Amino acid sequence: MINKLVLGSLVMSLAISGCSSKGGLDDTQSNAPVAGRRSPARAGGAGHTYTDAGRNAQSSGLGDLDSGTGPLSKRVIYFAYDSDDVLPEYEPVVTAHAEYLASHAGQTAMLEGHADERGSSEYNIALSERRAKSVERSLRLQGAAEGQLQILSYGEEKPAVSGHEESSWQQNRRVEIVYSGH
Amino acid sequence: MVSQLRVSWLLGFLLLGLPGLVRAELTVDINQGVEGGMPIAIVPFGQEGLGGDNLARIIAADLEGSGRFTPLAEAQMPERPVPPEAVNFPVWQSAGQEHVVIGRVVPGVGGGAYEASFTLFDAIRGTPLLSDRIPFKSADARHAAHRIADLIYQQLTGDRSIFNTRIAYITASGAGKTREYRLQIADADGQGAREVMNSSEPIMSPVWSPDGKRMAYVSFEDRTAAVYVQNLSTGERRKVSATPGINGAPSWSPDGSTLALTLSKDGNPEIYTLDVASGALRRVTHDDAIDTEASWSPDGRSLVMTSDRGGKPQLYLVPAMGGEPQRLTYEGDYNARGVFSPDGRSLAMVHGGEGGYRIAVMDTGSRNIKVLTRGRLDESPSFAPNGHVILYTRKDGGRDQLAMIAVDGQGQRNIPIRGGEVRGAAWSP
Numbered sequence: 001m002i003n004k005l006v007l008g009s010l011v012m013s014l015a016i017s018g019c020s021s022k023g024g025l026d027d028t029q030s031n032a033p034v035a036g037r038r039s040p041a042r043a044g045g046a047g048h049t050y051t052d053a054g055r056n057a058q059s060s061g062l063g064d065l066d067s068g069t070g071p072l073s074k075r076v077i078y079f080a081y082d083s084d085d086v087l088p089e090y091e092p093v094v095t096a097h098a099e100y101l102a103s104h105a106g107q108t109a110m111l112e113g114h115a116d117e118r119g120s121s122e123y124n125i126a127l128s129e130r131r132a133k134s135v136e137r138s139l140r141l142q143g144a145a146e147g148q149l150q151i152l153s154y155g156e157e158k159p160a161v162s163g164h165e166e167s168s169w170q171q172n173r174r175v176e177i178v179y180s181g182h
Numbered sequence: 183m184v185s186q187l188r189v190s191w192l193l194g195f196l197l198l199g200l201p202g203l204v205r206a207e208l209t210v211d212i213n214q215g216v217e218g219g220m221p222i223a224i225v226p227f228g229q230e231g232l233g234g235d236n237l238a239r240i241i242a243a244d245l246e247g248s249g250r251f252t253p254l255a256e257a258q259m260p261e262r263p264v265p266p267e268a269v270n271f272p273v274w275q276s277a278g279q280e281h282v283v284i285g286r287v288v289p290g291v292g293g294g295a296y297e298a299s300f301t302l303f304d305a306i307r308g309t310p311l312l313s314d315r316i317p318f319k320s321a322d323a324r325h326a327a328h329r330i331a332d333l334i335y336q337q338l339t340g341d342r343s344i345f346n347t348r349i350a351y352i353t354a355s356g357a358g359k360t361r362e363y364r365l366q367i368a369d370a371d372g373q374g375a376r377e378v379m380n381s382s383e384p385i386m387s388p389v390w391s392p393d394g395k396r397m398a399y400v401s402f403e404d405r406t407a408a409v410y411v412q413n414l415s416t417g418e419r420r421k422v423s424a425t426p427g428i429n430g431a432p433s434w435s436p437d438g439s440t441l442a443l444t445l446s447k448d449g450n451p452e453i454y455t456l457d458v459a460s461g462a463l464r465r466v467t468h469d470d471a472i473d474t475e476a477s478w479s480p481d482g483r484s485l486v487m488t489s490d491r492g493g494k495p496q497l498y499l500v501p502a503m504g505g506e507p508q509r510l511t512y513e514g515d516y517n518a519r520g521v522f523s524p525d526g527r528s529l530a531m532v533h534g535g536e537g538g539y540r541i542a543v544m545d546t547g548s549r550n551i552k553v554l555t556r557g558r559l560d561e562s563p564s565f566a567p568n569g570h571v572i573l574y575t576r577k578d579g580g581r582d583q584l585a586m587i588a589v590d591g592q593g594q595r596n597i598p599i600r601g602g603e604v605r606g607a608a609w610s611p
Contacts, residue, residue: 117577118559119518119539120475120488120519120532120561121387121561122430122474122475123495123519125407125431125474129428129450129451152402152406153407153427154384155386164558164559
């Protein structure tokens with residue numbers, strides 16, 4: 001009896017200590033044949049070539065990358081469930097970044113694709129690559145050069161938000177535009 | 183007599199077992215009983231001088247986790263005999279027990295040395311079926327218990343046992359700059375975890391080589407995806423694939439010479455095979471869709487993979503040398519991460535449906551799918567080397583866990599893991 005109590009409280013404390021984390025995210029189910037699944041060959045090689053050239057905002061009216069306001073301050077594109085389409089509400093964001101890249105030829109950026117936690121992790125890597133390529137395609141159509149963009153697919157491995165429900169998942173289905181040097 | 187034994191056992195447990203309790207944070211909790219499992223009573227061992235869990239408790243947890251036994255709860259035991267001649271068979275028969283195990287641990291020769299002796303009885307006939315002595319060092323007490331569980335399991339089922347095998351898994355904890363990923367290996371019951379490697383960037387998809395000596399995995403430590411092969415005894419490791427884009431989903435060929443991989447260097451995720459010694463790469467699939475998560479058939483001739491070439495992710499079988507993929511799954515909108523059982527007669531997979539993502543098995547002959555688990559986010563199935571149990575990850579009630587379930591859906595047990603969120607699980611050969 002006594003030892004049961006001891007064990008019981010131990011198991012409780014274990015249970016408590018064991019539940020501290022959660023979060024991983026992946027997103028599954030995707031697919032939906034998507035426009036433009038075939039995208040231009042990947043930009044660049046494995047190495048990042050970060051340069052300072054073109055860091056100064058020029059005459060585009062976009063403002064500086066580091067200003068913290070304006071369209072360039074938005075660096076995350078979110079996606080609907082099961083989709084890699086850039087939603088209309090994010091098109092102005094993509095357009096602003098495309099214009100900035102077009103006018104700053106020396107600036108490079110990494111497009112980091114992410115998925116929510118549902119489904120298998122390696123399939124989610126593939127899904128998140130599709131999202132990043134969708135943004136890459138849109139940026140290139142609007143003036144960014146191939147050599148300015150690289151893609152990194154994180155799948156569900158780096159969630160923005162932990163949590164196991166749609167309100168968390170929607171924040172994790174995303175592509176982050178990460179400028180070198182900023 | 184009975185009550186005296188009980189008191190002395192209790193006392194022994196309290197006095198000697200406390201240091202062990204501190205280490206018990208990974209104690210398994212069995213939350214889904216076994217219906218129709220073989221009744222067996224593992225009587226607490228007499229183990230003066232040895233701390234930690236009573237070996238009987240570890241043996242009972244192993245047997246119950248196999249899905250094929252229903253060990254009698256200690257509280258329901260009619261007596262607690264230690265020497266073989268003390269067993270009173272009629273009281274065990276009355277308690278519905280077909281088999282009774284008794285044992286004791288005595289100090290051996292040398293510091294920290296012990297010897298466990300045990301006897302497995304047929305409780306109906308009152309005859310011993312198996313009796314053995316296992317010498318061990320105090321630090322290996324759990325392994326001695328697993329060894330006894332192995333011997334009992336093999337005696338009563340005739341099948342290979344798995345209690346001394348290991349599992350690999352990845353944990354992730356923290357957020358942002360403090361995030362930490364760890365590749366760990368533990369005993370099959372989750373105890374004795376040790377770290378293989380850690381990184382502030384993601385680690386994914388560990389997989390054991392067929393001889394159990396090496397592990398392949400994906401690491402983002404260079405801020406790009408790469409596949410590594412690491413020798414588990416020396417720690418030496420080698421980057422075997424770092425092409426532009428995805429380098430993922432490694433799977434060892436049954437002869438240990440070749441890795442199947444997913445690479446997107448040619449524009450989108452395709453399956454390749456890589457000769458690990460020579461570095462020779464062969465492309466297996468050619469399709470604009472996602473092809474990933476290849477896993478070898480036991481005969482080394484085929485790969486099962488996940489592809490959304492039909493619009494939704496489904497499992498396909500493709501010749502390892504390349505050829506036309508054949509679709510295997512049609513039930514449901516989501517079937518992924520297929521892995522063959524060791525005998526090749528079934529496939530485990532992640533099966534998505536309305537209730538969530540669950541572990542299912544498909545009979546490769548009839549193609550019938552049976553859903554085994556009931557969670558919302560059950561993933562990463564991996565067969566035990568005897569094919570009777572599947573290891574997987576689950577997220578339920580805010581708690582990340584490793585879990586095991588028998589392939590007939592019986593005897594699910596959780597293995598709470600320290601270190602945060604649990605991803606990627608792989609059972610050793």
